[in-house]
Amino acid sequence: MRQARARYSRWAIIEAASELFERKGADATGLTEICEVAGLSRGALYFHFEAKEELKAAVREHAAATIDEYESTLLHDPRPVPVAIRDFTVAMLSLLETDVVTRAGVYLGSESDDSESAHAIQRRWTRLIHDKIASVRDAESVDPGTEAGQGLAWTFSSLIMGLFGLGRFDRFWWRETTVTELWATLWPEVRLFSVRHPPTTN
Numbered sequence: 001m002r003q004a005r006a007r008y009s010r011w012a013i014i015e016a017a018s019e020l021f022e023r024k025g026a027d028a029t030g031l032t033e034i035c036e037v038a039g040l041s042r043g044a045l046y047f048h049f050e051a052k053e054e055l056k057a058a059v060r061e062h063a064a065a066t067i068d069e070y071e072s073t074l075l076h077d078p079r080p081v082p083v084a085i086r087d088f089t090v091a092m093l094s095l096l097e098t099d100v101v102t103r104a105g106v107y108l109g110s111e112s113d114d115s116e117s118a119h120a121i122q123r124r125w126t127r128l129i130h131d132k133i134a135s136v137r138d139a140e141s142v143d144p145g146t147e148a149g150q151g152l153a154w155t156f157s158s159l160i161m162g163l164f165g166l167g168r169f170d171r172f173w174w175r176e177t178t179v180t181e182l183w184a185t186l187w188p189e190v191r192l193f194s195v196r197h198p199p200t201t202n
Helices: 002-024 031-038 042-048 052-075 081-098 100-110 120-135 147-167 176-186 188-192
Strands: none
Touching: 002 031, 002 042, 002 052, 002 100, 031 042, 052 081, 052 100, 052 120, 081 100, 081 120, 081 147, 081 176, 081 188, 120 147, 147 176, 176 188
């Protein structure tokens, strides 16, 4: 029972911090505000996190672990590359819309002042997509060892990041229909494949 309470309070603090980080920014968010939103005492917060930096790290770690699962699904998808990446994009944008902790974790990474992390998400997804292209040895018109493969990876990651940025201010850009129509305009053959949604987990 005590362990269950500890897990609940830790997650309540992470969720409350994520909501405030997204709304106000991490720098403008105080620990007292986080406690108020979580409905917990400062003692409960300090039991789990000694400083706000530790809390920010926990939010980032949750986002990274969740995104890892979606990236693994993309890498093991046997369908054509544009189709697999379309479904990865649909799933990721849906996740960002519904999971405030993942959303806040991604924002924390993308808004860092550190030049090494400012573009970390796009670099990460460019590498991911390049790895996906390279794994499809018999992909039509794609030689993973040429500049064409890298260019295609940049094209896909730029599309994803563009939708990500636009959707922060207008959720229209995160809708499944928006993504599927954009992909079908650029790669008409993807219309032959229905969108596969990742299984829902509790």
